[in-house]
Amino acid sequence: MLNLQTKTEHFTNPLYLESGRILEPYDIVYETYGELNEAKDNVIVVCHALTGSHHAAGTYEGDNKHGWWDGLIGQGKAIDTDRFFVICANVIGSCFGSTGPMSAHYPYNEPYRYKFPVVSILDMVKAQRILFDRLGIHEVHAIIGGSMGGMQALAFGVFFPNFAKKIIAMATTHATQAWAIAFNKVAQEAILKDPEFKNGYYDPKSIQENGLSGMAIGRMAGHISFLSPQSMERKFGREYKRTDGLFELFGKFQVESYLEYNGYNFTKWFDPLSYLYITKAINIHDLSRGFDSLEEALDKIVSELYLVGFEKDFLFLPSEMEHIATTMRACGKENVDYVEIQSDYGHDAFLVEIDKIDQYVRDALC
Amino acid sequence: MLNLQTKTEHFTNPLYLESGRILEPYDIVYETYGELNEAKDNVIVVCHALTGSHHAAGTYEGDNKHGWWDGLIGQGKAIDTDRFFVICANVIGSCFGSTGPMSAHYPYNEPYRYKFPVVSILDMVKAQRILFDRLGIHEVHAIIGGSMGGMQALAFGVFFPNFAKKIIAMATTHATQAWAIAFNKVAQEAILKDPEFKNGYYDPKSIQENGLSGMAIGRMAGHISFLSPQSMERKFGREYKRTDGLFELFGKFQVESYLEYNGYNFTKWFDPLSYLYITKAINIHDLSRGFDSLEEALDKIVSELYLVGFEKDFLFLPSEMEHIATTMRACGKENVDYVEIQSDYGHDAFLVEIDKIDQYVRDALC
Numbered sequence: 001m002l003n004l005q006t007k008t009e010h011f012t013n014p015l016y017l018e019s020g021r022i023l024e025p026y027d028i029v030y031e032t033y034g035e036l037n038e039a040k041d042n043v044i045v046v047c048h049a050l051t052g053s054h055h056a057a058g059t060y061e062g063d064n065k066h067g068w069w070d071g072l073i074g075q076g077k078a079i080d081t082d083r084f085f086v087i088c089a090n091v092i093g094s095c096f097g098s099t100g101p102m103s104a105h106y107p108y109n110e111p112y113r114y115k116f117p118v119v120s121i122l123d124m125v126k127a128q129r130i131l132f133d134r135l136g137i138h139e140v141h142a143i144i145g146g147s148m149g150g151m152q153a154l155a156f157g158v159f160f161p162n163f164a165k166k167i168i169a170m171a172t173t174h175a176t177q178a179w180a181i182a183f184n185k186v187a188q189e190a191i192l193k194d195p196e197f198k199n200g201y202y203d204p205k206s207i208q209e210n211g212l213s214g215m216a217i218g219r220m221a222g223h224i225s226f227l228s229p230q231s232m233e234r235k236f237g238r239e240y241k242r243t244d245g246l247f248e249l250f251g252k253f254q255v256e257s258y259l260e261y262n263g264y265n266f267t268k269w270f271d272p273l274s275y276l277y278i279t280k281a282i283n284i285h286d287l288s289r290g291f292d293s294l295e296e297a298l299d300k301i302v303s304e305l306y307l308v309g310f311e312k313d314f315l316f317l318p319s320e321m322e323h324i325a326t327t328m329r330a331c332g333k334e335n336v337d338y339v340e341i342q343s344d345y346g347h348d349a350f351l352v353e354i355d356k357i358d359q360y361v362r363d364a365l366c
Numbered sequence: 367m368l369n370l371q372t373k374t375e376h377f378t379n380p381l382y383l384e385s386g387r388i389l390e391p392y393d394i395v396y397e398t399y400g401e402l403n404e405a406k407d408n409v410i411v412v413c414h415a416l417t418g419s420h421h422a423a424g425t426y427e428g429d430n431k432h433g434w435w436d437g438l439i440g441q442g443k444a445i446d447t448d449r450f451f452v453i454c455a456n457v458i459g460s461c462f463g464s465t466g467p468m469s470a471h472y473p474y475n476e477p478y479r480y481k482f483p484v485v486s487i488l489d490m491v492k493a494q495r496i497l498f499d500r501l502g503i504h505e506v507h508a509i510i511g512g513s514m515g516g517m518q519a520l521a522f523g524v525f526f527p528n529f530a531k532k533i534i535a536m537a538t539t540h541a542t543q544a545w546a547i548a549f550n551k552v553a554q555e556a557i558l559k560d561p562e563f564k565n566g567y568y569d570p571k572s573i574q575e576n577g578l579s580g581m582a583i584g585r586m587a588g589h590i591s592f593l594s595p596q597s598m599e600r601k602f603g604r605e606y607k608r609t610d611g612l613f614e615l616f617g618k619f620q621v622e623s624y625l626e627y628n629g630y631n632f633t634k635w636f637d638p639l640s641y642l643y644i645t646k647a648i649n650i651h652d653l654s655r656g657f658d659s660l661e662e663a664l665d666k667i668v669s670e671l672y673l674v675g676f677e678k679d680f681l682f683l684p685s686e687m688e689h690i691a692t693t694m695r696a697c698g699k700e701n702v703d704y705v706e707i708q709s710d711y712g713h714d715a716f717l718v719e720i721d722k723i724d725q726y727v728r729d730a731l732c
Binding site (some may be wrong): 017018019020021117118119175176177178179181182183185187189190193194195199213214216217220221223224227228229232233235236237238246247248249253254256257259260261276277280283284286314319 | 368383385387411480483484486489491541542543544547548549551552555556559560561570579580582583586587590591593594595598599601602603604612613614615619620621622626629642643646649650680688
């Protein structure tokens with residue numbers, strides 16, 4: 001059975017961040033599925049992406065929205081909750097319950113806003129490691145994630161080498177490249193320049209109610225980077241709204257309606273400061289930071305590493321993941337497997353092409 | 367010699383637009399290089415892209431900025447001004463002298479703004495055809511253009527079949543696809559939602575002086591679409607500004623500085639309403655409009671058609687141009703050549719990879 005449980009842990013010890021700053025106190029909200037066995041050797045950690053959350057599978061009572069990886073996690077599914085105890089924690093910096101820029105800045109009752117420290121992928125991972133420690137989990141069967149979730153999975157492998165037996169990282173990179181940083185820049189700039197953002201001193205309720213066009217515009221750019229020319233062509237083609245005239249300046253193609261709807265809808269459920277902080281964490285992601293080279297960093301990995309790239313992923317190119325595999329092999333490491341999956345879906349493939357990744361994940365977790 | 371001349375023609379007869387509306391009166395500003403021979407058979411028409419202008423080659427007195435295709439046009443260059451008389455006209459809807467949304471709306475002294483009609487690629491081409499008629503030029507040796515300039519070149523071929531002996535279209539498409547429309551959408555939305563745009567009732571001087579962040583953000587998205595992951599990696603890598611701390615929220619990667627600089631600079635020399643109108647023209651570009659099929663449209667072309675796609679062009683994919691060639695050949699037409707040029711530069715390749723297109727253009731013009 002799925003046995004979905006949502007819990008929050010509160011930590012009073014400081015979290016020492018890569019920047020040299022500390023986060024203290026902090027909360028981590030997380031979700032679990034399945035049951036922890038007595039030997040505590042059936043744990044799988046799932047790491048979420050930029051705008052994801054700890055709600056990875058199942059539905060909440062009275063809600064029909066499935067978790068973001070529901071196709072992969074559940075009874076009899078690739079991440080089988082009859083066998084595994086699955087944990088997914090909301091990353092620090094996010095806006096779904098773990099401490100982020102809009103959390104109260106202890107001891108004040110005011111949100112941090114810009115006083116929130118920049119966190120890194122390693123900081124996110126460290127915070128999760130501390131959570132797992134508190135839960136009495138000192139080793140896990142596997143860590144799996146896509147996009148920013150894949151960055152976390154890789155960071156676990158490099159910085160906590162004996163923690164996970166297996167690591168599956170999809171649609172991700174060893175270090176964020178200029179192209180992805182550029183997409184984030186468009187979104188960041190659009191948020192910052194929106195007067196309703198009020199230089200970070202916005203009223204979150206007002207944004208949830210009225211939307212924030214800057215974040216909507218940024219999300220539109222994001223959607224481009226999540227898709228591919230091919231998937232957009234198949235999904236929308238050149239279809240035009242029937243009610244609009246072709247020569248109306250504001251007449252719309254279906255792809256424009258799609259971007260508008262999803263862009264503005266996004267501002268109802270995500271926080272703009274969290275968006276700035278998490279994209280910053282993604283931009284500065286570089287597995288080799290603190291090492292002399294990527295080789296040296298990857299050499300730390302002792303887990304079995306499974307890498308999945310998607311052919312038409314234009315955000316984190318499959319070649320970036322393949323580079324991890326070839327670098328490791330060139331250093332004589334054999335604990336790595338790389339597969340490139342044929343898909344037109346672009347970056348989103350790790351979320352939507354469940355059929356194509358299902359068997360690979362099953363085999364990797366065996 | 368280059369013999370650069372800039373002129374403006376004024377037209378009082380109405381220009382009948384594809385939309386059913388008319389433009390009356392209107393101006394077209396254009397530039398010429400070289401000299402028209404007596405037989406008037408040495409004319410080459412150059413068509414510009416979205417934010418291009420009639421200033422395609424040479425420099426103005428007291429200015430050191432070269433025209434946008436200066437590497438290709440000039441004495442002894444591929445488009446040799448010792449041999450050819452080259453004309454490049456600013457498209458209607460633009461903001462460099464030809465009639466556009468900020469031109470006075472006759473008989474009033476106020477700009478059109480939103481009263482300006484939506485123009486299409488065909489309308490741009492028709493206006494140029496009328497200009498050439500006035501200049502006594504009823505046939506030309508060749509028409510050449512890239513991106514939106516390539517759309518115009520193709521439209522000349524379909525709608526004025528006996529006008530050009532040769533047509534060279536680069537980095538363009540027979541019909542704008544959803545992916546390109548999506549990039550334009552980000553820019554349009556960013557412009558429209560900027561309060562300084564004042565719903566189209568902005569003061570152009572104030573924008574030129576203070577910039578328009580919405581248009582800057584749109585241009586940043588544009589720059590992504592003009593480049594490629596590979597060219598960005600080579601150009602910027604993960605270089606970070608030396609003066610900025612990695613963990614400063616607003617610390618910048620070089621690629622971010624580049625986008626910011628070019629984005630904001632753009633707002634000093636381009637008009638936001640023109641941007642909305644020209645991107646609309648690009649979005650609705652479809653060579654097959656008014657025909658039963660693309661085959662039927664392409665069947666009209668009697669010019670020798672030379673198509674150049676660029677390997678890493680993610681805005682107008684080489685496959686879109688190859689599709690034109692294969693469609694024509696499938697209809698038994700042999701007046702088409704397609705070449706895909708290897709380049710990492712993305713869409714911008716047609717502007718920067720002069721060395722790689724030089725010989726092809728020379729041969730095509732022979």
